[in-house]
Amino acid sequence: MNALLDRLRSLVSGRSAVIGLPYLWLLVFFLFPFVIVFKISVSEMETVQFKDLVTLKDGVLQLSLKLSNYVFITEDALYLKTYLASLKYAAATTLLCLAIGYPFAYFMARAKSTLQPTLLMLVMLPFWTSFLLRVYAWKGLLSENGWVADLLINTGIDQLLYAAGMIPAPGKLMHTPFSLVLGMTYTYLPFMILPLYGNLAKMDLRLLEAAADLGATAWTAFWKITVPLSKAGIIAGSMLVFIPCIGEFVIPELLGGPQTLMIGRVMWDEFFSNNDWPMASSVAVVMVLLIIVPLAIFNKYQAEAQEVRK
Amino acid sequence: MNPSSAGNEQRASGDAAFLRIEHLTKDFDGYKAVNDVSLDIAKGEIFALLGSSGCGKSTLLRMLAGFETPSSGRIVLAGQDLASLPPFQRPMNMMFQSYALFPHLTVWDNIAFGLRRDGLPKAQVADRVEAMLKLVQLGKFAKRKPHQLSGGQQQRVALARSLAKQPQLLLLDEPLGALDKKLREETQIELVNIIEQVGVTCVMVTHDQEEAMTMASRIAIMSEGRFLQVGAPSEIYETPATRFVADFIGNVNLMDGKVDDDQPDHVIIGCADCRHYVGHGITGNEGMGVTVALRPEKIHLSRKAPDDEFNSARGTIKELSYFGSFTVYHVELASGARLKVSLANVQRHRDDQFTWGDTVWAHWSRSAHVVLTS
Numbered sequence: 001m002n003a004l005l006d007r008l009r010s011l012v013s014g015r016s017a018v019i020g021l022p023y024l025w026l027l028v029f030f031l032f033p034f035v036i037v038f039k040i041s042v043s044e045m046e047t048v049q050f051k052d053l054v055t056l057k058d059g060v061l062q063l064s065l066k067l068s069n070y071v072f073i074t075e076d077a078l079y080l081k082t083y084l085a086s087l088k089y090a091a092a093t094t095l096l097c098l099a100i101g102y103p104f105a106y107f108m109a110r111a112k113s114t115l116q117p118t119l120l121m122l123v124m125l126p127f128w129t130s131f132l133l134r135v136y137a138w139k140g141l142l143s144e145n146g147w148v149a150d151l152l153i154n155t156g157i158d159q160l161l162y163a164a165g166m167i168p169a170p171g172k173l174m175h176t177p178f179s180l181v182l183g184m185t186y187t188y189l190p191f192m193i194l195p196l197y198g199n200l201a202k203m204d205l206r207l208l209e210a211a212a213d214l215g216a217t218a219w220t221a222f223w224k225i226t227v228p229l230s231k232a233g234i235i236a237g238s239m240l241v242f243i244p245c246i247g248e249f250v251i252p253e254l255l256g257g258p259q260t261l262m263i264g265r266v267m268w269d270e271f272f273s274n275n276d277w278p279m280a281s282s283v284a285v286v287m288v289l290l291i292i293v294p295l296a297i298f299n300k301y302q303a304e305a306q307e308v309r310k
Numbered sequence: 311m312n313p314s315s316a317g318n319e320q321r322a323s324g325d326a327a328f329l330r331i332e333h334l335t336k337d338f339d340g341y342k343a344v345n346d347v348s349l350d351i352a353k354g355e356i357f358a359l360l361g362s363s364g365c366g367k368s369t370l371l372r373m374l375a376g377f378e379t380p381s382s383g384r385i386v387l388a389g390q391d392l393a394s395l396p397p398f399q400r401p402m403n404m405m406f407q408s409y410a411l412f413p414h415l416t417v418w419d420n421i422a423f424g425l426r427r428d429g430l431p432k433a434q435v436a437d438r439v440e441a442m443l444k445l446v447q448l449g450k451f452a453k454r455k456p457h458q459l460s461g462g463q464q465q466r467v468a469l470a471r472s473l474a475k476q477p478q479l480l481l482l483d484e485p486l487g488a489l490d491k492k493l494r495e496e497t498q499i500e501l502v503n504i505i506e507q508v509g510v511t512c513v514m515v516t517h518d519q520e521e522a523m524t525m526a527s528r529i530a531i532m533s534e535g536r537f538l539q540v541g542a543p544s545e546i547y548e549t550p551a552t553r554f555v556a557d558f559i560g561n562v563n564l565m566d567g568k569v570d571d572d573q574p575d576h577v578i579i580g581c582a583d584c585r586h587y588v589g590h591g592i593t594g595n596e597g598m599g600v601t602v603a604l605r606p607e608k609i610h611l612s613r614k615a616p617d618d619e620f621n622s623a624r625g626t627i628k629e630l631s632y633f634g635s636f637t638v639y640h641v642e643l644a645s646g647a648r649l650k651v652s653l654a655n656v657q658r659h660r661d662d663q664f665t666w667g668d669t670v671w672a673h674w675s676r677s678a679h680v681v682l683t684s
Binding site for chain 1: 375376377396397398399400403404406410411412413414423424427428471472475
């Protein structure tokens with residue numbers, strides 16, 4: 001009896017409460033809504049109401065799951081195409097953020113320690129302005145006679161972009177894959193820099209000295225020591241950019257064009273144009289699953305990195 | 311006169327030094343971490359730089375490795391001036407303090423790291439790594455990551471990694487600093503054996519005098535960027551050149567006095583509590599103020615007054631510290647000065663054990679002292 005009481009007491013102890021609270025939060029605000037969305041995705045619409053999944057009629061318990069939405073997603077090429085497009089643009093954005101963010105984070109972590117808080121502040125400064133405003137500003141910068149557009153056209157960079165297939169014609173920069181990826185890279189860059197900086201700043205610099213002592217040039221030491229040791233930071237930053245980019249709606253809406261249909265837009269259309277909530281929910285469920293897989297890999301790496309640090 | 315430079319001139323005229331450090335200075339914004347230091351080290355020597363933290367010993371070692379650029383002076387290794395060589399081209403390897411093993415690489419890859427940078431063929435790298443693993447007896451642990459090893463094993467990986475490239479000079483930065491006392495004592499001997507087996511010349515930095523004494527063939531005592539004394543461990547212990555060195559190395563009783571009688575074969579020095587008869591001549595003159603240094607283990611205790619009118623003092627035991635193999639007695643003399651006396655505990659039980667409050671005579675031989683004039 002006493003043992004049972006002790007058990008109960010330990011369950012409500014501070015430690016379990018602290019650990020339990022975030023789980024409760026996720027349960028209530030993530031898992032529960034997700035179950036609802038999933039339920040909608042397999043429900044039949046009856047004018048404006050969903051049919052019950054489980055019905056008891058004449059003593060027969062019936063469970064009806066409408067899977068046609070999922071079948072439709074696999075059959076209609078539009079969905080596959082937009083999923084792939086979303087993955088493609090998210091991947092391109094992630095790579096660009098990494099290419100720009102890594103050197104930035106690296107030199108920030110190696111800058112004078114008195115300078116670092118300022119640099120960190122500058123990275124976070126854009127968050128002070130509305131995200132919508134900042135994205136909208138690119139519309140002005142990239143459309144005809146915009147500063148950035150003029151610069152790109154005068155320097156001939158638009159020719160390169162055209163050759164790379166990122167814009168449909170030289171001089172046309174707005175509403176193209178180029179403007180979309182540019183906008184997403186611009187918006188998500190801080191999310192790449194911050195975890196990378198955190199990782200690189202705590203690296204043991206004597207390891208680089210040890211590498212130099214053993215005959216490695218600065219370049220070799222960077223690729224053999226710094227990069228492998230910052231793997232956790234690279235993964236964290238990439239996930240923070242990649243995952244929200246897949247479902248991004250606002251930036252493709254403002255900066256993208258007919259070429260750059262992404263899954264967020266498809267979902268919007270299903271919800272608000274077609275009013276087909278079950279279909280929209282199915283698209284959402286598939287998207288969440290697409291994100292959960294990389295997250296699981298990420299978690300696995302995190303656990304391994306923890307193991308190394310022990 | 312700076313004893314290190316005296317040693318240098320002597321050595322330089324004889325055999326050619328393997329590693330020669332000439333008037334090396336490192337200036338950090340006006341603070342001279344290393345101040346005009348010169349040193350010759352012979353091939354095969356294990357040389358220790360000993361000093362408390364901030365004395366410049368690590369800066370000196372880092373200049374050898376190439377991580378710091380000297381403000382002035384030269385470093386010559388086997389006839390080659392190292393000034394123009396970046397760290398990754400220097401024919402020397404360093405074992406870092408707390409090892410700096412690469413955490414993401416296995417023991418095998420850690421040791422192979424330097425060999426691969428030289429572009430050696432795979433088979434040769436493997437042979438060399440296996441040989442190193444055998445040397446430090448870690449063959450079984452080749453596939454482990456550093457964090458899966460104990461402190462002592464990590465230390466041996468670090469040693470293997472720094473020896474893998476067969477460096478001309480091995481630099482050790484506090485090689486045993488991260489180990490606990492018991493393991494340190496065992497490792498000291500093992501480390502020396504391995505270094506001697508390989509035959510590499512070695513410069514080590516340490517703040518642990520025991521480590522320096524047991525491992526090194528010669529020691530340089532450093533303070534404020536300068537060498538205070540360079541010599542073999544016994545030389546430094548038994549004939550310290552200055553008050554600082556005498557006090558820094560081991561325990562010592564320092565008594566100030568002045569020369570009463572100066573003869574070619576002996577001197578008599580008067581101190582507050584006793585008169586010293588020193589059985590050798592000194593460079594000085596009568597009336598000169600000197601310090602007499604007396605090691606605690608060179609003093610004996612007795613209950614009766616000794617026959618000799620010199621070299622003895624009466625006092626009371628105020629404190630004693632038992633260390634197992636020996637006991638240190640603090641004897642308070644008439645002037646209030648305290649004399650540390652260490653006696654070996656040869657017998658398990660003694661009937662007339664000295665204890666607190668005992669009045670005793672401390673006495674010492676005519677060759678026990680070191681007279682310090684500076």
